[in-house]
Amino acid sequence: MKKVMMGNHALSWGAQLGRAQVIAAYPITPQTQVVELLSEMCADKSLDAKFIKVESEHSAMAACIGASLAGARTFTATSAHGLALMHELLHWAAIGRLPVVMGNINRAMAPGWSIWSDQNDSLSQRDTGWMQYYCASNQEVLDTTIQAFKVSEALAVPGMIMLDAFTLSHTYEVVDIPEQDKVDSFLPPFQAKLRLSSDDPRAFGGLTSPEHYFELRYKQQKDMEKAPALVAETGKEYEKLFGRRLELIEAYRNEDAELLFVTSGTTGYTARVAVDALRKEGVKAGNLRIRLFRPFPFAELRKLVGRSGRRVAVVDRNLSFGHHGIFFQEVKSALYGHADGTAVFGYVSGLGGRDISLEHFKEIAADALKRRPPAEEIVWIGVRK
Amino acid sequence: MKKEKTMKLTLPVEEYMNPGHLACQGCGATLAMRFVLKGLGPKTALCIPACCWAVIDGPFPYSSLEVSIFHCAFETAASSASGLKAGLEMVGDKDTTVVGWAGDGGTFDIGLQALSGAAERNEDIIYVCYDNEAYMNTGIQRSSATPYGAWTTTTPVKHFKNRPKKDINAIMAAHRIPYQATASIGYPEDLVKKVKKAKETKGTRFLHVYAPCPAGWKSRPEDTVKLGRLAVQTGLFPLFEMEYGEKCKLSIKVKERKPVADYVKLQGRFRHLKPEEIQIMQEEVDKRWERIVAQCGG
Numbered sequence: 001m002k003k004v005m006m007g008n009h010a011l012s013w014g015a016q017l018g019r020a021q022v023i024a025a026y027p028i029t030p031q032t033q034v035v036e037l038l039s040e041m042c043a044d045k046s047l048d049a050k051f052i053k054v055e056s057e058h059s060a061m062a063a064c065i066g067a068s069l070a071g072a073r074t075f076t077a078t079s080a081h082g083l084a085l086m087h088e089l090l091h092w093a094a095i096g097r098l099p100v101v102m103g104n105i106n107r108a109m110a111p112g113w114s115i116w117s118d119q120n121d122s123l124s125q126r127d128t129g130w131m132q133y134y135c136a137s138n139q140e141v142l143d144t145t146i147q148a149f150k151v152s153e154a155l156a157v158p159g160m161i162m163l164d165a166f167t168l169s170h171t172y173e174v175v176d177i178p179e180q181d182k183v184d185s186f187l188p189p190f191q192a193k194l195r196l197s198s199d200d201p202r203a204f205g206g207l208t209s210p211e212h213y214f215e216l217r218y219k220q221q222k223d224m225e226k227a228p229a230l231v232a233e234t235g236k237e238y239e240k241l242f243g244r245r246l247e248l249i250e251a252y253r254n255e256d257a258e259l260l261f262v263t264s265g266t267t268g269y270t271a272r273v274a275v276d277a278l279r280k281e282g283v284k285a286g287n288l289r290i291r292l293f294r295p296f297p298f299a300e301l302r303k304l305v306g307r308s309g310r311r312v313a314v315v316d317r318n319l320s321f322g323h324h325g326i327f328f329q330e331v332k333s334a335l336y337g338h339a340d341g342t343a344v345f346g347y348v349s350g351l352g353g354r355d356i357s358l359e360h361f362k363e364i365a366a367d368a369l370k371r372r373p374p375a376e377e378i379v380w381i382g383v384r385k
Numbered sequence: 386m387k388k389e390k391t392m393k394l395t396l397p398v399e400e401y402m403n404p405g406h407l408a409c410q411g412c413g414a415t416l417a418m419r420f421v422l423k424g425l426g427p428k429t430a431l432c433i434p435a436c437c438w439a440v441i442d443g444p445f446p447y448s449s450l451e452v453s454i455f456h457c458a459f460e461t462a463a464s465s466a467s468g469l470k471a472g473l474e475m476v477g478d479k480d481t482t483v484v485g486w487a488g489d490g491g492t493f494d495i496g497l498q499a500l501s502g503a504a505e506r507n508e509d510i511i512y513v514c515y516d517n518e519a520y521m522n523t524g525i526q527r528s529s530a531t532p533y534g535a536w537t538t539t540t541p542v543k544h545f546k547n548r549p550k551k552d553i554n555a556i557m558a559a560h561r562i563p564y565q566a567t568a569s570i571g572y573p574e575d576l577v578k579k580v581k582k583a584k585e586t587k588g589t590r591f592l593h594v595y596a597p598c599p600a601g602w603k604s605r606p607e608d609t610v611k612l613g614r615l616a617v618q619t620g621l622f623p624l625f626e627m628e629y630g631e632k633c634k635l636s637i638k639v640k641e642r643k644p645v646a647d648y649v650k651l652q653g654r655f656r657h658l659k660p661e662e663i664q665i666m667q668e669e670v671d672k673r674w675e676r677i678v679a680q681c682g683g
Contacts, residue, residue: 055502201427203447204454206445
């Protein structure tokens with residue numbers, strides 16, 4: 001069944017088709033439609049779930065953690081300040097090895113109050129131990145949500161799905177809604193390896209001395225490292241059933257490209273338009289849209305960038321103050337020692353929801369083609385200095 | 386033949402707390418747990434945030450309790466319990482009693498928002514606050530449950546706490562929850578009776594359990610039970626039950642209240658107080674006692 005829906009509703013549909021059992025959420029612009037539709041779904045019983053209407057995002061994540069520990073499939077959604085308020089509990093879910101799945105609408109942090117898109121909210125949660133997916137279409141949001149449950153539950157690692165505020169969350173697109181029975185065959189009910197039950201008394205998360213703590217974190221990382229292969233495999237399995245493939249990194253006209261944009265989220269689709277336009281002007285451009293950011297797809301990126309002598313322009317809608325754009329840092333570190341002769345430049349643009357336009361990509365291309373490595377300073381695009 | 390005298394048991398004989406825990410000598414919080422679990426039985430799951438009990442239970446991989454425990458974040462006893470209850474129900478377990486088990490800091494201060502949220506939603510959980518009137522696990526810092534006059538490491542004697550203890554029961558009453566009660570480790574039968582009543586009630590239930598702390602109160606370990614009784618007999622910690630924030634009933638009717646000074650003199654945390662300051666305490670206790678007696682219909 002095809003339906004025109006907003007990005008936020010694609011998250012709700014993903015949670016419904018994935019048969020989330022417990023939802024705990026608190027409203028924040030621009031996430032509200034996610035939980036409004038889920039409330040409707042729970043009320044009309046098209047989704048058999050308990051919806052806990054908590055008094056804060058902190059309690060939302062705490063409730064998700066409790067529910068997940070009981071062995072229930074658990075979902076929430078938030079944005080920006082809501083995600084920041086959850087910070088402590090994002091660690092708790094990940095270290096507790098609880099496969100909560102959440103949507104986060106990428107929104108800039110205040111002050112001044114902004115409801116528009118940038119990625120500093122989710123990237124500030126980079127080191128909490130959550131998987132992070134960045135989406136570029138409503139179809140991808142729905143498909144990623146279903147797949148995220150499967151991957152997270154297999155690895156006991158929670159998953160966070162990102163949508164750009166408004167440019168995706170409130171944009172209406174045609175979405176193919178998969179049949180429930182096929183989704184059920186792809187995603188069977190959650191069977192936790194270990195869960196809290198009064199029939200089998202255990203203490204979860206008690207005082208852990210230096211004698212044990214380190215090994216637990218080692219195991220967490222080892223499971224995280226399995227994720228890229230599992231995401232790829234799960235994507236292939238999904239494609240067989242539904243005909244749509246989601247890659248770790250979506251490559252566009254990259255084979256012979258001399259200039260590669262590296263993008264994420266909806267900026268990745270603007271980049272594709274820019275690639276086509278630049279090619280008409282004789283510039284061999286290509287685009288890599290990073291879809292899975294945590295764990296970072298090292299092997300995939302190295303394979304796709306590979307050839308020596310390329311120019312790589314990383315476009316960041318985020319900034320680590322005192323350093324660079326965060327995708328830029330990550331791409332550089334992933335390529336270090338693996339792509340000799342490749343010049344990587346970092347461009348920061350679109351903070352607080354300012355548009356990153358076709359013209360901006362042309363500006364980036366012109367700069368990247370003439371700039372000499374190494375370029376340590378941030379190249380600002382579209383800012384009034 | 387001499388007839389053997391049999392003792393009448395007033396508490397369930399079953400024990401769900403084992404030796405080997407890490408509590409201090411004379412710990413009131415430990416008695417609170419032991420009695421509460423006697424009332425709840427084995428089909429119980431506890432959400433324990435940062436508090437003494439996060440340590441008392443024992444380090445990984447040990448646990449001194451025979452019920453499941455989720456060690457949750459400091460401010461999340463009520464929200465974690467809400468989620469745990471929902472999750473258990475969704476996986477088909479409708480019988481387990483889910484309990485948020487927090488100290489006074491986790492209840493009166495950092496966990497108050499989550500507790501208020503859960504109570505307003507009437508989550509089907511029991512919330513137990515064992516109250517030792519300060520942040521004891523971190524080394525005796527004042528909380529909003531610390532009474533007027535008390536020394537703590539953050540309210541040194543030259544600047545002792547000069548504000549009254551927050552009235553958590555009035556706050557909970559304002560939420561119109563099905564059941565709430567105060568109890569003391571000095572009155573175990575009353576405590577267990579209230580636990581059982583809470584267990585039989587649906588919705589949010591709140592138990593405020595008075596739990597003296599020798600380490601933090603600078604009292605003798607052997608005086609813990611005595612202090613638990615004196616707090617009630619002086620009227621400092623009245624024992625009552627309330628339904629839907631209205632129907633209030635005194636559990637222990639104290640005919641002749643003992644002077645607060647009797648309670649104060651057993652504790653080093655009040656040693657610096659001058660007689661007039663103890664008198665301020667006495668007047669506060671008198672006022673609150675009158676109010677609660679009136680509320681409970683005399």
